[in-house]
Amino acid sequence: MSRALIRTLVILSVVAIVGILTVQAVWLRRAYALGERQFRQTAFVALQEVADAVARLNKITQTRSAVTQLSPDYFVVRTDAPIDPILLEHYLQDAFRRHRLLTDFEYGIYNCDNEQMVYGAYVSTQVTQPGKATGKRVSKARTHPKFPGYTYYFEIRFPGQGSLVAGQLDGWLASSAAVGLVVLLFGYTLWVVLRQRRLTEIQRDFINNITHELQTPVSTLRIAADVLQQPDIGTQPDRLSQYARIVGEESKRLQKQVQSVLQVARNPRTSLAANRTVVDLNALMTDLADTYAPHIRLDLQAKQALILADAYALETLLNNLIDNARKYCQNTPCITLSTRTEGQKLVWSVADNGIGIAREHHRAIFRQFYRIPTGDVHDVKGFGLGLYYVGQVVRAHGWTINLTSVVGAGSTFTLSLYAHNPLR
Incomplete structure (x- = not known):
């Protein structure tokens, strides 16, 4: 396989991996945004039902929408009449249970006479059995900002809204984790293959080099040995000395080459x-x-x-x-x-x-x-x-x-x- 083909495959693989991760991230973000929108719509409907119940209790008629959303987890509900805290909390828990909004919330009731919050509570909803929920109310002094334009109203915040939406995306998160794991394994496999190929090339080059380097002095020694074995070599002292010198030099060269290999192999x-x-x-x-x-x-x-x-x-x-x-x-x-x-x-x-x-x-x-x-x-x-x-x-x-x-x-x-x- 040529280097150009491998380079092309690597580039295409990287592009594919980046594309998969990008698509997964986009879909996960859209799923989270959809979950937030569904939560807001459900909370809006539930709070409107609470406002209608309070209006019926006070025998007044709501002439316009009573719920105003100030942020993804913060709502203001107009009642146009005084609100009993215990009754309001009952209405809230009942409406949230019917719409399956099983999450913690905090609320505060505003009194137009003294222009301050007269009551605030934090309600923690815990699921004990499938389909059943128990409410644990912790009354605390809560400070909520004043909302101008309304006479009687209560404010409600869902601090666990993000966790609730994320909890509904378990399937998306699991699939994203699975895709991420597959991508990591694929990337690691690609890295191992490329590294193994590089090591194979290094090994091949080393074998070729060592074969050539060792064959050269061995061939020279064989030729010199053939010359030295000739019967009349003793009558040619200059030639004898020359080939003896060649044998000595090539022997040293061969010894140096072998030593350079064993040097590293034997010495950690x-x-x-x-x-x-x-x-x-x-x-x-x-x-x-x-x-x-x-x-x-x-x-x-x-x-x-x-x-x-x-x-x-x-x-x-x-x-x-x-x-x-x-x-x-x-x-x-x-x-x-x-x-x-x-x-x-x-x-x-x-x-x-x-x-x-x-x-x-x-x-x-x-x-x-x-x-x-x-x-x-x-x-x-x-x-x-x-x-x-x-x-x-x-x-x-x-x-x-x-x-x-x-x-x-x-x-x-x-x-x-x-x-x-x-x-x-």
Whole structure:
């Protein structure tokens, strides 16, 4: 399956997921709005019935609608006559029970003579058995705003209106949760498939690289062995010396390649810092400069560069960085090893004049088997383990590493750690 097809499928899947979630959210919002509207209509009808009952009790005739809604959960009911609190509460509970408005409410009665609320109560309705409800009244001093224009009226508020409407949407909420779960599982499955495909590609590239890298020295060794087995090779000392040198170089190359693979496989992160000793970083860099001369330049500003580290892991880390700097350079390599102190920290770096690393690859280059994609052509062969090993050593020792690079102008790997003081 091509990358373009996979990219298209991923985009279509994301669009489908977003569309499903959007539609579900819209329908859920509409269902909630419909529930609110039904609640308001039901409450309006029930309160109108209460107003009519109070009017009949006082033998007056309502000439206009008695109910005014001020907010989704707040109503004002005009009675045009004094109201008995106990009787009003009975009418309210009876009307709400008939219309199945089993929710808490609070009300207040306004007296036009003294222009203040004379009574207020909070009624909690609890369902004890299917179809039956009990009312628990808690009388409290309630303050309701005065509503101008009415003489006698009561105000009523439903504080649990939102919960009641949401409770009626159990089916919608359950379906939304199910759709959300399916979407999450689908997204996770898609992520696993893409990750597995990436790992498969990495494994395939690694096998191809290691096959090519190991076949080259093996083929060279086989040819050299055939030459050395010729009967007259002893009479050709120059030729004998040349092929003996080839055998030695290819053996070292093969050993280095095998070691680079086993290095990571055999050494978990914790064991990379198991054998810590005091290492003089300045002395180690000086030895490496002699080994890789004349391509190494030293800038050792730190007067004392003693660190507590695994000597073998540290030397291998430096060798990997130097080896990469030499391989990925189109001109004559110029590598700078430097040390300096910043407060209590020792900062050291490996800088080169190579081809550089694009910013989008800075985080990925420390992954196992990762190689910067260059299409189907790889001018420099490798396994993608060098910088992975560097990252493992840095994490095992608790150091920090930063990469600064400009494409075409080289890269600088900077590490910082606390220097070791032997006097402590």
